[in-house]
Amino acid sequence: MQALVMEEIRRLQLREIDVPTETGPGEVKIAMKAVGICGSDLHFYLHGHIGPFWVKEPMILGHEGAGQIVAVGEGVTNLKVGDRVAMEPGIPDWTSRASQLGLYNLDPAVRFWATPPVHGCLVPEIVHPANLTFKLPDGVSYQEGAFVEPLAVGMQAVNKAHILPGQTAVVLGAGTIGMMVALAALAAGVSRVIMTDVQKEKLAIAGGYAGIVPVNVSEVKAADRVRELTDGWGADVVFEASGSPHAFKGIFDLVCPGGCVVLVGMPPAEVALDVVGAQIKEARIETIFRYANVYPRTIDLLGSGKIDLKPLISRTFPFAESVAAFEFAAQGSPEVVKTQIVF
Structure with missing residues (x-):
């Protein structure tokens, strides 16, 4: 599947790469619709690492995402094909001590999108756990849905x-x-x-x-x-x-x-x-370190209309121009708050 791949520092490429496509039990397959470019994405792109996390091999970027479900795995009952969703990008070990205490964001084994060596979501389709996938209200667009991740912070x-x-x-x-x-x-x-x-x-x-x-x-x-x-x-x-x-x-x-x-x-x-x-x-x-147990309330808050995120979407690029989107975002123009990529 074609994806935006960081090959090395300051070099991105849209190219074919092997990603999981089979939907297993408890999982859903999502067609991506909008992805925000985060400061951490830019930091990996420009510097190759954040703290102890070094990009040592090609990696798909992106972790602020929203999309539409195109397949559901065995045992998934709370979501269906066609649902518009936002995805929480950190996948912990649910049996860990941190997770059992409700602190799953602090689980040392958490696999977080676009944090080496874990691939991100700047790819047309992605498979994700259903329990970390949340329906968007009808009045919330995909681009606003891609804001759920930073708003959760x-x-x-x-x-x-x-x-x-x-x-x-x-x-x-x-x-x-x-x-x-x-x-x-x-x-x-x-x-x-x-x-x-x-x-x-x-x-x-x-x-x-x-x-x-x-x-x-x-x-x-x-x-x-x-x-x-x-x-x-x-x-x-x-x-x-x-x-x-x-x-x-x-x-x-x-x-x-x-x-x-x-x-x-x-x-x-x-x-x-x-x-x-x-x-x-x-x-x-x-x-704080990321977030835990706040995605449903964050989405409900967006659905209530009490927060307007539209003024913060500064520039939108199509997926085919993802490299240009990162080059634009990396300029750090002071009038730019959020750059997004849409599919």
């Missing part, structure tokens, strides 16, 4: 924050994940999200959403603006979603006494953390 972060209605949140970073965290936080009931970045184009997109207050930290200090907007108290929750090492300097100046800091973005190297700054506020520190 935002939902996981909000879960860890234990948000209360009316609270104030800060989101550091206005990229795709920052936007997902902000929209999930607003849906969870925060009164406003103060979103920081240095790119005015992305801040302009964020500012188009009711409840998001954009702050350009190349012009004003984040702590000064947060103090101004909270009468000197600080934010109830601070989400670090940029992954920038610079974001950790002064991060506890943003949070209120007894507040929470949720670490979402992954820095490329070790960072210094102001432990005393956290202690004197008794700030709670939470971390």
